[in-house]
Amino acid sequence: MGSAREVLTAAASMDGLAVEFGEEPGGAATYLETGEPLVAGALERFRDEYDAVLKGPVGLPEVRKPDGTEAGVLGGVLRNGLDTYANVRPVRLLPGIRDSASPIDYVIVRENTEGLYLSRGSGVRNERAASDQLLMTRVGVERIVRFAFETARTRNGAPGDGVRRVTCVDKSNVLRSFAFFRDIFDEIAAEYPDVEADHRYTDAAAHDLVADPGHFDVLVTENFVGDMLSDLGAATAGGLGTCPSGNIGERTAYFEPVHGSAPSIAGQDEANPTSQLLTAAMLLDHVGAIGTAKRITGAVEAAYADGSVRLNPNGTPTCGTKGVTAAVLSRL
């Protein structure tokens, strides 16, 4: 987060943009102090006072609630609290990371407010059984599918064959909720004759994102499935440390790296800040500072392309967190 703040401030000042930062504590530490994972009033301030929200990784696996789930996780609080229904996860292979026969440049649009995760905190459990519910609504599916088609129309980047397409990822062959999802997808797709409507079962999508990523442009899917597929996609593109994400709603949006908190390497100059840097660029793009966003993504790409940033097999940068930050700062 320190790295992103530094780069964002530097890039903005080059464009004559003043940035004022506020800080709102949240996550495992906040839960341990206050019993809540987010300080009081933060949600309202995110919605009403800030222009944009940049979130850092916050969880701690060992801090758990009595039901066994993690206490510091902010996903439900923020995503449902702010109704940021579209979790946008671009997967792009940066230059120099590895060779791929099939180009990797697509966006996963993950539904962020319903699906299986709507059950968080309300699943039932006793000694003999446990259950969670996967719930989809027409309103929820319609808006996420529309969002995906709009993304396909407007995004920079394209699949290997240059065809604008949205792939609906579902398990409609087995489950009624997913059949519902697909039927609504097909309805909305008819409103976008300029974009190809495409389908994959969840298992086939997991296969094809590895075997043939160049096919994909925009994918749209349920919350839990999108969570898995975006980590999978990140793995094919150099790891979680390279992938940004945005949580977009009608009124508010917040931006965060795809990865979690990795407490084992925190503060040791080991983590790859690239995802947080590209996340800052997504944020700038969203608030209309498009030139400044491009300045950052351009600098990140240049630092990878000329070999200044290289990754270890485990995804950490050989030059350390600070080395990446310096390389990007000098290329802004």
Add this chain to the structure above:
Amino acid sequence: MGSAREVLTAAASMDGLAVEFGEEPGGAATYLETGEPLVAGALERFRDEYDAVLKGPVGLPEVRKPDGTEAGVLGGVLRNGLDTYANVRPVRLLPGIRDSASPIDYVIVRENTEGLYLSRGSGVRNERAASDQLLMTRVGVERIVRFAFETARTRNGAPGDGVRRVTCVDKSNVLRSFAFFRDIFDEIAAEYPDVEADHRYTDAAAHDLVADPGHFDVLVTENFVGDMLSDLGAATAGGLGTCPSGNIGERTAYFEPVHGSAPSIAGQDEANPTSQLLTAAMLLDHVGAIGTAKRITGAVEAAYADGSVRLNPNGTPTCGTKGVTAAVLSRL
């Protein structure tokens, strides 16, 4: 299926084993004829009369039930009908397919009778919403976790570092059903001090199976998650056409390739029969014909190792279905 039958018969006769085949129609065509996806009495015959069951791919995406799900799919009918609770999916990179820095040789043990798929046929759906339920029981989780630890103790093959381990794949940080799954996993793990107990969240597992497959030995997980992860694993190991699977219960077991029916290439000498051949070997191993099983897997490996079988980028063999069959037959 023709290929597997030929190879199985030839290998068995070399070992003085007589094999008698019966046929039981099932799938989309049977559904269209009879209104049921499996001929009457087949389930009972599978359980009481046959020594083993070898299943071929059967679905047709366009044959659907009124609720939108696929009519020819036999997963629920067979898996719940025969209570084959363990879906065993070995993922192994055959020689000559591609280079992998990290060895790929692990087994996914997918729970096969509950989880999200228990909801098939009973999800609710109207115009405005739809829902399915993910249900786990203590009995169900205990038996699948035990099965996974027993597999780790006895299987041939090992992860990159040679450590016997079982990885529990769950989303216990968010969902109560998965927290239940993990807690029971930890209880059972204590009974197996000789096997390492390991954990991954579902998203991290999807990442690490791509980025670091050499870490994995045996994975155990919920039905729907296992479905996605095993297709993902297959993609890293040369595609669905190379991966076998077994559905194992207390009384009955049936064996099938991981892939579906691929109607677009059916009968055109294009499909890769390898998965069906390795599936036949799994079946033989299960009924105690261990030498004959090894004969088949050895012949398959030899045919890949010496370059007689090569795969196109889309996973089909360059020598066609018949070419693979001939190459394996001549190496038995």
